[in-house]
Amino acid sequence: MANLEDRQDARSARNGWLLSTPALVLLALAAVGPLFIMLVYSFLVPGKYGNVEWGFSTDGWTGILFSRDIFDDTVKLADAHLTIFWRSIKLSLLTTIFTFAVGFPTAWFIATRPPRARPFWLFLITIPFWTNLLIRTYAINEVIRIEGLMNTILLKLGLITEPLRIIYTDFAVFIGMTYVYLPLMVLPMFAAIDRFDMRLLEAGYDLYATRWQILRRIILPVVKPGIIAGSILVFVPSLGAYVTPRVLGGGKQMMISNFIELQFGQGRNWPLGAALSMLLLVVVTIALLIYVRYANRETSHG
């Protein structure tokens, strides 16, 4: 009897693998395959007109941090690269913090509306998703550029005498990313606050907590999973943002993705581009692993 069951288990396990074959093949081809190609390319030699030439080299990886002087062949730290990395991390962190600062009150507001009104507010939050990212980013460009909507109005009102120079700065990129990623912060926090038992507020208030203490000691710890989920959903794509820094940062205020694109285009240094891509992947994976470990620890406490 047990034997029969074992055999049935084995067969159903085999059938399970068989049934998932299409998905596994797709994953191998579409996800693992390209990554593997990138990993191989990062250890090759750049071709003269782009592409790669066969031959092992670690220059792609060392090129991330160091550059070789073309005249005397000395190796030194690549300041320009570090500036780009620092800008990427700084803008991503700022975007995450600011979307949280704006998103938390927004999510709280929506979660405390009467149940019938909530879909309407959530609908407003998701409306931007209906339009292509590129078009939305150009719309922001139109608002903040030198002869744009904002400057025209402020000048007409006499509030400023010279147009504000926001476009093509880090600040412009920050504005654009905050706008684009805000919904990704609001939605998971809404889900967490929606589950929050509002009676805990009365309990805290009854036990001598001030409003600030209720926020810090009760609300934030209880909805923390939503905050972390939202932060990851904002931080990860911010770090890899391409369109926003391209359109609002001009050619100069590059972030990692623009820098990677440069290596595959004008830079003609595919191994460096491939190594940078792998590095970005590793950083994002580490961030996600920290989150997963944290989330598991929370649930195991029950």
Next chain:
Amino acid sequence: MPNDAIEARNISKIFGQGEAAVRALDNVSVSISQGEFFTLLGPSGCGKTTLLRMIAGFESPTSGQILLDGADVTELPPNKRPVNTVFQSYALFPHLTVAQNVAFGLQMLGKPRAEVAETTDRMLALVKLDQMAGRKTSQLSGGQQQRVALARALAPAPRVLLLDEPLSALDLKLRKEMQIELKRLQHETGITFIFVTHDQEEALTMSDRIAVMSAGKIQQIGAPRDIYTRPVNRFVAGFIGETNFLAAEAANGRVTLKGGGPTDATVESGRSGAVTVAIRPEQVRIGAPGEGSLPATLRDLVYFGTDTHCYLTLADGSEVVVRLQSPASGDVGLEPGAEVGLSFAPGAAQVLGD
């Protein structure tokens, strides 16, 4: 009066406005003594929870005053009142351990770390949860969560502890245990308890005094015995235990039942005309026909184990329920259709107000 822990003066509360306005409390005044176990008893929607939330500070009265130890606290927010609440849903903090829940109020009061730890341990021992200090509250049973809620509310040593139907989520056996537990805690801590319930048995067994509420008004305040034996009106008599209501006629201070026969119930000399007499089912005696003052016909018998309930009809068609203690044989010796005579235990018949 310095002895009053809590006094509510002429409290009214109106929810909503205009046509939709609801008068949740209607000119309620009550004073509760230091160390008393006071119960607000009434059906749902009678305003008892509103009054409790007003004492806690979660609602403010439309008019009237709340006094705590003689000082007006009507305008104070809940975190400034030395009053704690045990919530119906317990509202335990899910991200904290049992001990952290109990310590919360003390920490918010800014007590030194050593005092917080010491008081928390003492409170956990008081509710017999010292073994559970490190657990998350979601790992506890309903009864244990109830104890955590009690310890958490008692830890800051409030002047008054408010309990909002705290036992309603527990099963019957646990509820009985917690009733005894609550009395013990109140006795040991000496803190004034204000207990809200719709369960009349709970109110009778636990309270020093009960305020019976209905439709935003206090109908009667008194010790459980007074409320049970001398209800002032039909609502109180009907809400607390079972009662027979009998139509009667008052004249010259004497009361005569419509169903026949005089009673020993008294009425103010000025009052005359139709009145209602209340008599508890266990205070009626059944005798042979002609015996007693009230002839009746036995219609039905229902055996309840310890008691047997007899349903009888009087001459004027009104019905009377009589509760007899079942004899050892279980048979009270009566058959449906029997003609009997009823008499009331001395002093048991009460004339009700309107």
